[in-house]
Amino acid sequence: DAGVIQSPRHEVTEMGQEVTLRCKPISGHNSLFWYRQTMMRGLELLIYFNNNVPIDDSGMPEDRFSAKMPNASFSTLKIQPSEPRDSAVYFCASSDPTRLGETQYFGPGTRLLVL
Amino acid sequence: GEDVEQSLFLSVREGDSSVINCTYTDSSSTYLYWYKQEPGAGLQLLTYIFSNMDMKQDQRLTVLLNKKDKHLSLRIADTQTGDSAIYFCAELTWGNTPLVFGKGTRLSVIA
Numbered sequence: 001d002a003g004v005i006q007s008p009r010h011e012v013t014e015m016g017q018e019v020t021l022r023c024k025p026i027s028g029h030n031s032l033f034w035y036r037q038t039m040m041r042g043l044e045l046l047i048y049f050n051n052n053v054p055i056d057d058s059g060m061p062e063d064r065f066s067a068k069m070p071n072a073s074f075s076t077l078k079i080q081p082s083e084p085r086d087s088a089v090y091f092c093a094s095s096d097p098t099r100l101g102e103t104q105y106f107g108p109g110t111r112l113l114v115l
Numbered sequence: 116g117e118d119v120e121q122s123l124f125l126s127v128r129e130g131d132s133s134v135i136n137c138t139y140t141d142s143s144s145t146y147l148y149w150y151k152q153e154p155g156a157g158l159q160l161l162t163y164i165f166s167n168m169d170m171k172q173d174q175r176l177t178v179l180l181n182k183k184d185k186h187l188s189l190r191i192a193d194t195q196t197g198d199s200a201i202y203f204c205a206e207l208t209w210g211n212t213p214l215v216f217g218k219g220t221r222l223s224v225i226a
Contacts, residue, residue: 109157
């Protein structure tokens with residue numbers, strides 16, 4: 001299996017621009033998670049989906065952030081408009097909650113820099 | 116709510132043993148995990164332990180669980196420079212996705 005795939009791996013943009021991060025979960029996994037990691041705040045859960053349905057988005061910082069999962073093999077996290085404080089590494093992870101241990105597998109991350 | 120606490124930094128000499136500690140608050144925790152994050156990479160699962168176990172060993176890694184004190188530790192024997200990374204403790208309560216992560220312990224191995 002290719003693991004969780006994220007694109008792009010790096011993104012540099014200017015304040016005010018729209019940013020779209022993409023994730024392909026591991027095939028057969030029906031839970032998908034978006035995290036943000038910064039030095040100051042550590043690893044934060046933004047939102048997670050189960051069977052393509054958003055379950056908990058309480059970690060989404062504000063209305064500028066939105067996430068979708070149109071099908072079982074694809075999810076997007078969009079920031080519009082972006083701000084310098086959004087600079088972070090964004091991770092996508094997937095898991096199969098029906099399996100013992102419900103281990104989450106992480107993608108390599110998207111490193112976002114907003115200037 | 117659930118909380119997972121870890122010390123932020125640990126420094127050890129190459130060849131020594133490293134012990135990374137973690138405490139959690141949810142007594143209903145079903146599984147407890149250790150993840151490793153190398154520089155510039157995502158989190159990689161190292162090992163996990165079910166709550167009815169008190170020890171799990173896998174090559175150089177030993178996980179100890181004290182359920183009474185809600186304390187989890189990861190021991191790395193014969194620590195190597197390649198073990199330098201951030202180690203995250205996480206807990207899961209069955210039926211209560213998702214994982215709750217600690218802030219991570221940065222392990223530095225001195226040659």
